[in-house]
Amino acid sequence: MTYNLHMADKLFSRYEELKEQIHFHNHRYHVLDAPIISDVEYDRLLNELKKIEAEHPDWITSDSPTLRAGGKPADRFSKIRHPAAILSLANAFGADDARAWLERIKKLDDRVEKAKFVVEPKIDGLSVVLHYRDGVFTQGATRGDGEIGEDITNNLRTVRAIPLKIPVSGKQKAEVKAPNYLVVRGEAFIPIKEFEALNKKLEEAGERTYQNPRNTAAGSLRQLDPELTASRPITLLVYQIVHAEGGKVPTSQWEILEYLKALGFPVSDVPKRFNDLEKAIEYTETWDKGRDNLSYEADGMVIKIDDLNLASDLGFVGKDPRGAIAYKFPAREVTTTLNDIGVAVGRTGVLTPYAILEPVEIGGVIVERATLHNFDFIAEKDIRVGDRVLLKRAGEVIPYVIGPVVDARKGKEKKFKPPTKCPACNEPVEHFEGEVAWYCVNASCPEQLVRNIEHFVSRGAMDIVGLGIKIVEQLIESGLVKDVADLFTLKKSDLLKLEGFAEKKADNLLGAIEQAKSQSLNRLIAALGIHGVGEVMANDLARAFGNVSALSKTNADELQQIEGLGPNIAESIVDWFKRPANQKVLKKLKSAGVDPMMKKEERKKDGKLTGLTFVVTGTLPNFSRDDAKEFIENNGGKVTDSVSKKTSYLVLGENPGSKFDKAKSLGVKIVDEAGLKKLVG
Numbered sequence: 001m002t003y004n005l006h007m008a009d010k011l012f013s014r015y016e017e018l019k020e021q022i023h024f025h026n027h028r029y030h031v032l033d034a035p036i037i038s039d040v041e042y043d044r045l046l047n048e049l050k051k052i053e054a055e056h057p058d059w060i061t062s063d064s065p066t067l068r069a070g071g072k073p074a075d076r077f078s079k080i081r082h083p084a085a086i087l088s089l090a091n092a093f094g095a096d097d098a099r100a101w102l103e104r105i106k107k108l109d110d111r112v113e114k115a116k117f118v119v120e121p122k123i124d125g126l127s128v129v130l131h132y133r134d135g136v137f138t139q140g141a142t143r144g145d146g147e148i149g150e151d152i153t154n155n156l157r158t159v160r161a162i163p164l165k166i167p168v169s170g171k172q173k174a175e176v177k178a179p180n181y182l183v184v185r186g187e188a189f190i191p192i193k194e195f196e197a198l199n200k201k202l203e204e205a206g207e208r209t210y211q212n213p214r215n216t217a218a219g220s221l222r223q224l225d226p227e228l229t230a231s232r233p234i235t236l237l238v239y240q241i242v243h244a245e246g247g248k249v250p251t252s253q254w255e256i257l258e259y260l261k262a263l264g265f266p267v268s269d270v271p272k273r274f275n276d277l278e279k280a281i282e283y284t285e286t287w288d289k290g291r292d293n294l295s296y297e298a299d300g301m302v303i304k305i306d307d308l309n310l311a312s313d314l315g316f317v318g319k320d321p322r323g324a325i326a327y328k329f330p331a332r333e334v335t336t337t338l339n340d341i342g343v344a345v346g347r348t349g350v351l352t353p354y355a356i357l358e359p360v361e362i363g364g365v366i367v368e369r370a371t372l373h374n375f376d377f378i379a380e381k382d383i384r385v386g387d388r389v390l391l392k393r394a395g396e397v398i399p400y401v402i403g404p405v406v407d408a409r410k411g412k413e414k415k416f417k418p419p420t421k422c423p424a425c426n427e428p429v430e431h432f433e434g435e436v437a438w439y440c441v442n443a444s445c446p447e448q449l450v451r452n453i454e455h456f457v458s459r460g461a462m463d464i465v466g467l468g469i470k471i472v473e474q475l476i477e478s479g480l481v482k483d484v485a486d487l488f489t490l491k492k493s494d495l496l497k498l499e500g501f502a503e504k505k506a507d508n509l510l511g512a513i514e515q516a517k518s519q520s521l522n523r524l525i526a527a528l529g530i531h532g533v534g535e536v537m538a539n540d541l542a543r544a545f546g547n548v549s550a551l552s553k554t555n556a557d558e559l560q561q562i563e564g565l566g567p568n569i570a571e572s573i574v575d576w577f578k579r580p581a582n583q584k585v586l587k588k589l590k591s592a593g594v595d596p597m598m599k600k601e602e603r604k605k606d607g608k609l610t611g612l613t614f615v616v617t618g619t620l621p622n623f624s625r626d627d628a629k630e631f632i633e634n635n636g637g638k639v640t641d642s643v644s645k646k647t648s649y650l651v652l653g654e655n656p657g658s659k660f661d662k663a664k665s666l667g668v669k670i671v672d673e674a675g676l677k678k679l680v681g
């Protein structure tokens, strides 16, 4: 008994230690941008923590890093009354406005004459208010109307830059300590690079892209499902103490920033303090010119009186404190004529419209092209060729069209019709149910060739070792390869003409290509890159049809007999095989000797696992991922990537990922490698 207690004590200390370590590394990574351990090591700590929490759910506290993953969706947000008004700022448009502000407040208080000023970036994001009780993040709210905001605590907890714990007196060794109750304010936002990456991912998936970082951040934080917020790259910078109880906090803005930083909050490194306003204006103007160097969108700088007692004594005008002003950068919005609409073909075949503009200057840059997001956007905003359009360039974000200036229409503007043919290869374009994008699905479209071949030779497909992207590009550039089938007729003399190719490299590559000719049917089907057909579906198709020729003659009804194959994918498959360009590639593959068959007995292979669906997570003792997959499939089972209610078993290895949690929450049966083998007998 004593022994058990001792064990539990030890485990509990380990639990506390792990939480501390994870908070520490999280701060290094998300706040200081200076990690000292690898992602794998971080995951290991987190997994150990998760394991302990699974055994001792009663130990979980609101500062646990595992809560950052999201949690249950809410029905609505409740309201939170802010402990002090969350104020706004008066604007200054240029140096003279700023000087006039100073003159006004000088008249109100003599101390202004000798005041210092802190200049900070004015981040274009969403104001949030964070509450810490006894050093633990307990509540977070939107600004709302300045008096009452919405409780978005669970969403904010997913923002990795927000510390879940800060040092308070008596608890930690840290030199700087927070009062027992501390409420801070900051700006949540999505950095420009992350925003663009997010949009690119959405675009490639055929989903609707976001219009700008600010709205995306605001929308993401006001999601009822925190898991969705967790998937968005939101971060934050804090700049104000709204309220403090049970402890002293600094009384100058400059010291507040340093103090917040020392407590572990993310604080901008742009702010500077000046003894006179002219210097502050000068600094502001350097950032006006250099705003593209900021990693986020800023619409100006905030000039604040450093002495917070003085600032507070100055009072407000409406909701704007007199002690600070927003020095706005000139808006980077202009109007120009939309001369035409072009269509670009992305690497995945997505067609994206872009604006061809009468060249115009915005913030020192001449803009001739701007994104139009997608065809639905053009229709919704009723953007017509010849329109005067409002254009925005913010930070490094690719300029985008906001909408037409309808009042400037002369009647000659033309409505735009999305293309019915791919602008690169002239093949008909496709639209898939439930997606906004239009695609070119021609396997030999020149714009997509690199990506198609990259996919064709990849590990899960034809697995041609040594054919990396560089070589693929070389082969296409030299004209040797115009479609995937050309790979199989490459000659050694052709390869030797390419830069970097000597005998050995050429032989190795030709050897790997030769080997790929005998690759299995399911791999060939997966390699073709048919929209919606991944490895699992390719397996089902191989079993159902036995060869490419039979598959190419099928129809949508027949395809839908296959379990899990719906009308959209059926249509996508039939359409792919109908296209003359694709038929040509298949013919070439066949005559090059690439025409695998799946034997009858293999196709019918019913095993002990027939009808069962498996998901594998973590590292198994003897099987690699591929081995486990093959083992399951050879015994008639199916392997999928994500856990759902339909999953029959989760095969669990060492250091499992989030699939383990999901399986547990859905009550999916769990087996280890030995258990899996036992199922087969």
Ligand code: IVH
Pocket (backbone or CB within 6 Å): 087, 088, 089, 120, 121, 122, 123, 124, 125, 126, 127, 187, 239, 240, 302, 321, 324, 326
């Ligand atoms: S100070 C008394 N500082 O700008 C405190 N605001 O137009 C008033 N903002 O609602 C705010 N960066 O959301 C302050 N460094 C900064 C800021 C900042 C962005 C936002 C804030 C405010 C809006 C005012």
